[in-house]
Amino acid sequence: MVIRTRFAPSPTGFLHIGGARTALFSWAYAKKHGGKFILRIEDTDVERSTPAAVQAILDGMHWLGLDYDEGPFYQMQRIQTYKRVLQTMLDAGTAYYCYSSKEELETLREAQTLAGEKPRYNGKWRPETSKTLPPIPADIAPTVRFKNPQTGTVAWEDMVKGRIEIANAELDDLIIARADGTPTYNFCVVVDDFEMGITQVIRGDDHVNNTPRQINMLMAFGASIPQYAHLSMILGDDGQKLSKRHGAVSVMQYHEDGYLKEAVLNYLARLGWSHGDAEIFNMQQFCEWFDLDRITPSAAQFNTEKLNWLNAHYIKEANINTLAEDIAARLQVNTHADPGMPDLKSVLNLYRERANNLNQLAKDIAYFYQKPEANMTDVEKHITPEIMPAMHKLYQQLAHIEWTDEAIHREINAVVTEFGLKFPKIAMPLRVMLTGIAQSPSIDQVMAMLGQNETLARINTYLK
């Protein structure tokens, strides 16, 4: 059997980290089994769906490289299909018109909640053989409800949570078409999953409670039941639930915040899923290893520190051309303003080992392309009167040497020896003069890369 999975977001906001993980797992499952991954946009909530949100979702998936084989399908373009199925169900008696108004249902819910009962439809318009329905009100446009079985249980073997069983007595007759005739979520999902031949429904576990109803509907039209895998949710860094108000950000925000997609993908894959002790793996490896039954059934807390660690790893591993392109875009300065400026790739090779964030990396190397603003604490601490004679001497010597890190190193050593100083006594002030701060890679390498003219000019500023 050909495996077909889908990702079915509703375009009411950006693609957040939880959605991205759901998409990633669906995608990986299809890839692993040589199946198809389908993207379906669930936009039946016309009020809240926006084209901008659709684009945001597409952008997020594109950035992560989660390519789909079919779609995007838009549910609003499939209304005729839903209406056709709706009519079939009405004809077959597996669905019926309900004339209870919104207000009436609201009152019912309130009363039930007050009485400590589970709020649910009371079955007023549900046709039964021995029952007389109330007279149809003329002023109310009816909704359509699914006639859910009232006895027995629905059970399925969830691929991540194991067997789940729910009594039909717990379920009421859900509305599958609104008064205006548009179909609702639970109905569209079922029709689509069926017609699109979805074999594994992989989604967030907030849908566990929808599953029994969906299975009942599938059975009502004689469809085969797909396998279900309900992924537990992702909690924020603080252990709190992610929501629009709290901590939920677009995956694209991670791009803006200096993360490589490889790091985000690896992190997300490892969050709530494991393959022995494997921590670092690319997507090809992930797709080979991936299996739904290796997913943890409990919620997982997001940990930025670990993401940072992975980011550092992938910055080290990154293709230098790709990395340079990325950093050039983040750098607020022009790396080619002057032909004498250091080569960005060389600079990155000097710095990438120590970075765990692309924005930070860009910031750290900016001094190669523009005069740094000196940190005054570092200036006062390291550029002291006692080292000035040695610095003057070094400045003079540096003007005449061949500009290689070996030669530079030799010169610094010579001056250090001549003035009876320790190497850092000179290296530290040089760092401050050249980079603005007291931390940098090997100072001779920094100087070699900065170039003779620029190095001398920056030192000279402090010799007055």
Place this chain on the structure above:
RNA sequence: GUCCCCAUCGUCUAGAGGCCUAGGACACCUCCCUUUCACGGAGGCGACCGGGGUUCGAAUCCCCGUGGGGACGCCA
């Protein structure tokens, strides 16, 4: 309230009844490397929610608590 789900270091996890004195990773601490900061290397700290069963033996199976989460829309 009702129903459903979940529960191993601070965090992500390994663990399929004896391989567990509970393993790995991030973070943290110490040391090493060193020209500062990082990187890297070597160590260290650190957990089976509680109580009952079942069993020769339980982190693992069962039950009951407790705690957390989810659902209960003419939202998805």
